[in-house]
Amino acid sequence: MINFNDVSVSFPLPNGERRSVLEDVSFHIGRSEKAYLVGPTGSGKSTVLRLLYMDLFPASGVVRIENYQSDRIGDGDIPYLRRSLGVVFQDFQLLPDRTAHENVAFALYATGKSRPEVKSRVTKALGRVGLSNKHRRYPHELSGGEQQRVVIARAIANDPRVLLADEPTGNLDPDVADDIHELLLELHRQGMTLFVATHDHRLVKSYPARTLAMMNRQVVEIAPETL
Numbered sequence: 001m002i003n004f005n006d007v008s009v010s011f012p013l014p015n016g017e018r019r020s021v022l023e024d025v026s027f028h029i030g031r032s033e034k035a036y037l038v039g040p041t042g043s044g045k046s047t048v049l050r051l052l053y054m055d056l057f058p059a060s061g062v063v064r065i066e067n068y069q070s071d072r073i074g075d076g077d078i079p080y081l082r083r084s085l086g087v088v089f090q091d092f093q094l095l096p097d098r099t100a101h102e103n104v105a106f107a108l109y110a111t112g113k114s115r116p117e118v119k120s121r122v123t124k125a126l127g128r129v130g131l132s133n134k135h136r137r138y139p140h141e142l143s144g145g146e147q148q149r150v151v152i153a154r155a156i157a158n159d160p161r162v163l164l165a166d167e168p169t170g171n172l173d174p175d176v177a178d179d180i181h182e183l184l185l186e187l188h189r190q191g192m193t194l195f196v197a198t199h200d201h202r203l204v205k206s207y208p209a210r211t212l213a214m215m216n217r218q219v220v221e222i223a224p225e226t227l
Contacts, residue, residue: 099137
């Protein structure tokens, strides 16, 4: 499902030099697997996810997700790749002047779906995250946890096979973070491949699973209890 093969990435610095973030990174995540990616802020976790939805391309090596490869994909194929993925961001990125329903629908209309299909998918997605009774609420009328549920609903409305989560509980209190993580686990149990980037070691220890760690520009597998 997800494969990194000798992937390297670097970014330019103001002084003209380059900062290496990943060096010859290789790992594999299987279909319907759940895995964490841990590491401190700035270690490269978000870079790994950006490579997966191909907002960023490696300087060398190959990223493959299902049948899409970074060295072969054309610009016209990237939207189709992203429709097979769900991405959950830490900072919500909800439109403040649109309701929960409209925030989820917006992404679906962008893919050209009809109004009846959008309505059906949005209703289903909000139901899956426990927000059926709040579909007309605006973001400022929702708690932080509820806003993140809207973000998850938006991510799963297109029935993705892979769900990527970038610090999905980073802005939430521990109790709310647990609720959100349990929701992600339920989606995984329903068959989605789940890949969660987080620096919340408490969460990883409470809900242990395969754990990858950013270390010295590499991705290495570790035992979650060692965190």
